[in-house]
Amino acid sequence: MGLSSLIRTGGLVLAAAAALCACDGGGDPVQQALQEASAANQAAQVRTGTVSTADAATGRPGASPDDQALVARMITQQRTGVTLADTALAQSADPDVRRMAQALRDRQTRDIAELQAWTAAPD
Numbered sequence: 474m475g476l477s478s479l480i481r482t483g484g485l486v487l488a489a490a491a492a493l494c495a496c497d498g499g500g501d502p503v504q505q506a507l508q509e510a511s512a513a514n515q516a517a518q519v520r521t522g523t524v525s526t527a528d529a530a531t532g533r534p535g536a537s538p539d540d541q542a543l544v545a546r547m548i549t550q551q552r553t554g555v556t557l558a559d560t561a562l563a564q565s566a567d568p569d570v571r572r573m574a575q576a577l578r579d580r581q582t583r584d585i586a587e588l589q590a591w592t593a594a595p596d
Contacts, residue, residue: 533592541592548588554581 533541558578565571 533594536592544588544592548585551581551585551588554578555585 533544536544555578558574558581561570561574562578565574
């Protein structure tokens, strides 16, 4: 991998991390804890087979088609971020880039689980 490609990848990870930090700041700590617990529960259900990823992506009963489409797009965007972070982890030797990529990957994985939990939750 060339230096310019590595710099480009690092720049993308930094931009994504900056966007992530902007999204996380200043929220209600109780709400954040509830969201993280919900995401962890959903991830555990997916891992144990209680809820499949296919079931989680079928759509929330009673939700508007527009909301379901927005959530589906957000899931796709988060998966793209995970893929980018994986690329940075595989290709970068810089400890700061790797730390940011891992943090980004962890957060977006939790976000995916939360979004999937929303799609499967009853009204």
